[in-house]
Amino acid sequence: MPGAFKAEKERVIVRCNGCNSAYTAWMWEDGRVSIIGISGCHCGSEELNALTGRVTSPSA
Ligand SMILES: [Zn+2]
Secondary structure (H helix, E strand, O other): OOOOOOOOEEEEEEEEOOOOOEEEEEEEOOOOEEEOOOOOOOOOOOOEEEOOOOOOOOOO
16 A cells, blocks of 8 residues: 555554553554554553643644
């Protein structure tokens, strides 16, 4: 599917349920969340709460 990979995700802030750390993450169209730059929280928890969604970053 050429060209399908674009703008299918939103930059969001998530908070880890395990240690309360906040991360910037991608939220994909299907609702999955992946922390940007790392595969998961350092504490090992995979339970992430998306906070207020859509964050616009001028440095993005
Ligand atoms: Zn954590």
